[in-house]
Amino acid sequence: MNIQYFEDYNVMSKKAADIVASEIKARETMVLGLPTGSTPLGMYSNLIDMNKAGKIDFSKITTFNLDEYYPIKRNHPQSYYKFMFDNFFCGINIVAENINIPNGEVDDAILESMEYEKKLESAGGLDLMVLGLGPNGHIGFNEPNDSLVSGTHVATLTQSTIEANRRFFNSIDEVPTLALTMGMGSILKAKKILMLASGKNKSEIFKKILEEKIETVNPSSFLHLHRDVIVLTDIEV
Ligand code: GLP
DSSP: OEEEEOSOHHHHHHHHHHHHHHHHHTSSSEEEEEOOSSTTHHHHHHHHHHHHTTSOOOTTEEEEESEEEESOOTTSTTOHHHHHHHHTGGGSOOOGGGEEOOOTTOSOHHHHHHHHHHHHHHTTOOSEEEEOOOTTSOBTTBOSOSSOOSSSEEEEOOHHHHHHHGGGSSSGGGSOSEEEEOOHHHHHTSSEEEEEEOOGGGHHHHHHHHTTOOBTTBGGGGGGGOSSEEEEEOOOO
């Protein structure tokens, strides 16, 4: 795990965008895994600027989002579908058909999870997966538990995640309790992983990651099993 510390969130975000840009430039087409949350916003804004300046081209990029609440309408103000269009896709020259986000509107969430995983595999798997970090160590919606699920699945949010994400909803009762998420296996199959960790509320979990123990109670610790992980952080430990 290659961990790089930054004093400034904006400098960290620029570095994240530079890493994504160099991966895009290194190949003709690319399958890119993307996260939501407050942390990647700076990276998205930098990538939009680079795209507008003609420095990177998204026209041959296929994206797979990490997760989505369930159930949720795509036009819900807090759906990850809307988040991605508002904060990233609206500003870049990506082809709409190349965007993949788990569908929180379907009746059969298990079927949607299986189909999402299959689609990811038939796209050739992820070249680069960008991740955020949950305050309790969750990755996507892989929550701390006795065991973790490998492929894309329906996950139950922990109370602490519901509370952490409550700030985006009118009330805690509105926060969905389920989600569709890539599993740790889907994520670890990526050729390269870039994790962004930002926020004072994550210093405890970040210290845990540094212990290099693999624990299902800290899903982010599984990233130690991957041979090519870059972590960019502004967290002081
Ligand atoms: C949500 C997402 C995660 C994200 C986490 C952290 O729970 N499902 O993928 O990493 O939030 O969000 P933030 O970056 O806002 O701290």
